[in-house]
Amino acid sequence: MSSRAEAVYRAMLGGPDHGVDDLATDTGLPVTEVRTALNELADLALLRPSAHRSGLRAVSPQVGLAALLAAAEAESAARQAQIEATRAAIASIAAEHEHGPDGDGARRLEGLDTVRFRLEELQQLTEFECLSLNPGGAHLPDARDAAKPLNQQALERGVVIRAVCRESFRNDTDTLAYARWMTGLGGQMRTVPAVPMPLVIVDRKVAILPIDPSDARVGALEVHSQGMLAAVCALFEQIWVTGTPFGQQAPTDSHGCTPMERKLLEIISDGHTDEVAARNLGISLRTVRRMMADLMDRLDAASRFQAGVNATKRGWL
Structure with missing residues (x-):
């Protein structure tokens, strides 16, 4: 009326x-x-x-308005019944996809398009939580644009989104703006110097893992095994507690080292090249060399090897 x-x-x-x-x-x-x-x-x-x-x-209101209310309630009940029927149909279809040839409720998702399509499905079905590890630097525009409305819908219906990204993503203006937008809606994001592999966990029931962590184009494995889920959830939480909340400066330790500097020292101490360090940290080779020169100077080291030795002796690692 x-x-x-x-x-x-x-x-x-x-x-x-x-x-x-x-x-x-x-x-x-x-x-x-x-x-x-x-x-x-x-x-x-x-x-x-x-x-x-x-x-x-x-x-009279008791007659006329009560009749209107009854009609509205009947319409609402019919609409709710349709929603429940649709939800049941979605769950039934989703269940058919959750058990594949790999056994134990796991299946292969071949290629990037298949992985993205499945992630979109899962995000629509997420009930309370989505966790992710994101080793890439800047988000590709098409992936970012596709994820934005899905993330917004999830956050608006109360889903908790926690994401861990590499520190270097802050160097990309568009990705930085996207992070501000998502955290502004209630999403949570933390950064660490290096992320070991891509990972998505939905409602602690489903995990999407890369078939080959070094090449995302190969595809992913969708896992439902409780043992595997317990392991990847523990991995996520371990990385999460070490991350720097988005919007805050990465803290320095008692030796004046940032998390990225410590990670660089770890990579170099393990015998890896500057090129490998740059790839793992998502920063340029020039930046790695500048950081390493500064660390060598602070550690009174004449070589990268000596820098690693001195860092260990002084308790930096």
Whole structure:
């Protein structure tokens, strides 16, 4: 019922004998709007022919409005039944996809397109939580644009989203803006110097793992095994507690090292090249070399090997 029709209905209840002109005076509405309101009330079955005079009378609220409420409730119940039927159909279809040839509720998702399609399905079905490890740097525009409405829908229905990304993603303006947008809606994001592999965990029931961590194009494995899920959830939580919340500066330790500097020292101490360090940290080779030169100077080291030795002796690692 419109506010105009409600005003006329109340006026008719207060003045059963009032005609159109009287109702216009009572409500302060033009006569044309009163007539339009009367038509609306008639359509809602809130008017009846008057037995005492020509014209119409208002049906009592206990009868007319109760009938409207019953009709609205019946319509709402029918709509809810349709929603439940749709939800059951989605669950049934999803269940068919959750058991594949790999056994134990796991299946292969061949290629990037298949992985993205399945992630979109899972995000629509997420009930309370989505966790992810993101080793890439800047998000590709098409992937970012595709994920944005899905993330917004999930957050609006109360899903907790926690994401761990590489520190280097802050160097990309568009990805940084996307992170601000997502955290502004309630999503949570932390950064670490290096992320070991891509990972998505949905409701602690499903995990998407790379078939080949070094080449995402190969595809992924969808896992439902409770043992595997316990392991990857523990991995995520371990990395999460070491991350820096988005919007905060990465803290330095008692030796003045940032998390990225410590990670660089670990990589170099393990015998890896600057090129490997740059790839793992998602930063340029030039930046790695600049950081390493600074660390060597602070550690009084003449070589990378000596820097690693000195860092261990001084308790930096």
